[in-house]
Amino acid sequence: MNKNEIKKIAPFVKPYLGFVFLSFICAGVSSAAALAVPIFCGKAIDFMLGAGKVGFSGVLKFAYFIAATAIIAAAAQQLMAVCNNKITFGISRDMRRALFEKLHKLPLSYLDTHPSGDLLSRMISDVDTFSDGMLMGLSQLFTGIITIVGTLAVMLIYNVSITLIVAALTPLSLFTARFISKKIQRWFTAQASLRGKQTAMINEVTDGLKVICSYSHEDETLEEFDVLNEKFKKAGFRATFFSSLTNPSTRLINNIIYAVVSLAGALFAVGGGITIGQISVFLSYAGQYAKPFNEISGVITELQNAKASLVRIFELLEETEETEDSPSAQVLENTGNVCFDNVSFSYTREKPLLQNISIDVKSGQRIAIVGPTGCGKTTLINLLMRFYDVCGGKITADGKDIRNLTRKSLRKSFGMVLQDTWLKSGTVRENIAYGKPDATDEEIRKASEGAYAHSFIKRLPNGYDTRIGEGGTELSAGQKQLICIARVMLCLPPMLILDEATSSIDTRTEIKIQSAFAKMMQGRTSFIVAHRLSTIREADVILVMRGGNIIEQGTHKELLSKNGFYAMLYNSRAKNENE
Structure with a gap:
């Protein structure tokens, strides 16, 4: 989403800044708890020195820490989900109201030249699609940012060299996701447009079904619908197929990062520069570090679809309105001439x-x-x-x-x-x-x-x-x-x-x-x-x-x-x- 689109959606987000802030806090608590678990696990592993050399009191202590941290993380995630739902569905409601209000301000010339079905699609389907994408995006955004930053910070504390290797390989994952998303945006735009046309045709046929049947035009109408439906299918298939390449591509790169961390950790352990418990922490963090990239790439279809719908929503919201009454406009009272x-x-x-x-x-x-x-x-x-x-x-x-x-x-x-x-x-x-x-x-x-x-x-x-x-x-x-x-x-x-x-x-x-x-x-x-x-x-x-x-x-x-x-x-x- 570019700066211009963020600027457009900002007025809709403003009433929910309190929920946004609370969601961010919950994301921080959840991510911090998730980051703490590997540390506790590593500490517990270091108490297991070998057969007959297990410090059970230390292991048990960190097991309690892990359980408490997991409960805190679950509560924070639940509260964050509630906040994100409030934000998403509140914005959807406000958008629909703004679109409905806009409908009353549009000049008759606009309504005469635009199919009512397409307007319905923008007000209902496009807002639904945008809200679905936004809900998924919000769910991943806050936790993802904090997880990435927190993981890198903790890894730097443990071992700078391995952390720099991870940071150096990260742009490959970002570049791959960005490259694919740019290529598929046009298919999601076409899909949103064809959805509007299809809704318009269904609305038109529903209103005129008696006339269609009386002139025995059912077959011709079905053929027209099949052509439009086939175009809609192709656009949807291409958009979803190419967007589905993002997730396996980023996962491949993230698995490579995981393998490199494993190899580097083993080499450092042989030299005595890192403990076995610390290796487990690094491997766990390597997986956590890759997780936000995998999750975001996994919902790339919804995000791109949401962006295409958002464009159509603001096309309608930015249409030229019927000229307003001038401040000096008079009230007509004694009419007749x-x-x-x-x-x-x-x-x-x-x-x-x-x-x-x-x-x-x-x-x-x-x-x-x-x-x-x-x-x-x-x-x-x-x-x-x-x-x-x-x-x-x-x-x-x-x-x-x-x-x-x-x-x-x-x-x-x-x-x-x-x-x-x-x-x-x-x-x-x-x-x-x-x-x-x-x-x-x-x-x-x-x-x-x-x-x-x-x-x-x-x-x-x-x-x-x-x-x-x-x-x-x-x-x-x-x-x-x-x-x-x-x-x-x-x-x-x-x-x-x-x-x-x-x-x-x-x-x-x-x-x-x-x-x-x-x-x-x-x-x-x-x-x-x-x-x-x-x-x-x-x-x-x-x-x-x-x-x-x-x-x-x-x-x-x-x-x-x-x-x-x-x-x-x-x-x-x-x-x-x-x-």
Whole structure:
């Protein structure tokens, strides 16, 4: 992990510095105890001078020391494990919260251009992978550092020459591990990216399974998944295979170090420069000295995988956020008058969409927006709600540029009913009261009656307390839309946006809904995007769009009398509806 990555993760570690310090202390105690055991063993061995020459009292004394040291080491390791778990899972929780919070701050353009499955993978799989790698890393890091430093220090006290031999051979182990880890990083990066793509595809197929089955595209979808799955398998296999070379490579070098220590110790013992007990201490320390290298190389797969996941996590955390409200932003209160002043907009520079749009909407007017698919009807609504900001010109509400208003007050002034319904997991009551959580049961019931949803809600197993799953899969498309309409009727904001609001409702119910809408729209500025003729005729002003421009505007009668594009559009639809 480089300095830049450490700097990024530092704010997440800061709240747990107490646990980090305690973990470091425990690692020191555990490592010190582990270092003391070989010394006690060596001392005990030196009491065994030969047959009939064993100092049992000395051996027993050091046996007690060894037992006590082992108990202390075990307790320290247990406490260190608790601290490391607190650090790891605390950081994982904080990261997920930061990612979820970031999701609410991202501009709609980012969400429109990135698969939701990939975002889910970053927030769940990548955080899990990082936490697994970090837990393993923390478990080895503190004890490893202290063990290496402590072992070298004690070995220096016993014999400088043998210690220098060990220190001279150590870089071979470090070089080997570093060389292999650099080579495999790209495979772990590819694996993390492919995991995100696979999650995105699974999410997409799950959402659209009915359509896939209805068009008999199961085989084609399976083939696409197999291709992606095969790439994921290859990347994972290569990453794991090459990373698995690290452990045996470092173990080989560490075994060579152990053999050299054994040979050197034997030569020194022959010359009388070291006792048999001290040789046992050196051999034990040679094994302990090599252990941290072996352990770290043994978890190199998890560490590299964690690093690749960390990159993807911070890619999302560092994405450009939606521009914040300026400190001088005003709160929108008396709403109703809306003006599009020479507005231009495009999603991409290469393809301009809206060009020089000017509309002056008076408070209480009903504005219908009609036109062929892709002409920019929904884009107008997105600009009005500031899901996107205009590229040219300005939009004003009550004479104030909406970019100088707080987004919360602007969006709270609109009630939206869209063609695509959205319901959250929870009760029917909670879904209707989503925009007004403190609503009374009576208010919820009246809103439902106004939306003609009350009758079918009563027939549900638990009425308003019936729990519905994500997206309301247990309900029909029409029932879901009626709940969404009831949600808006409960809040009754000063302005309304109805984007194909009755598209999933049968004609008979639509007639009732239209009368409910008529009551709801009284005195409220309303923007209606619709294809059905019944919602077009009653509008105060009809805007006819084509190719990103408003080519005609007026009342239904005025536009018909012009015999232009609207008349042609209206007549063709009237013919289709009659047929």
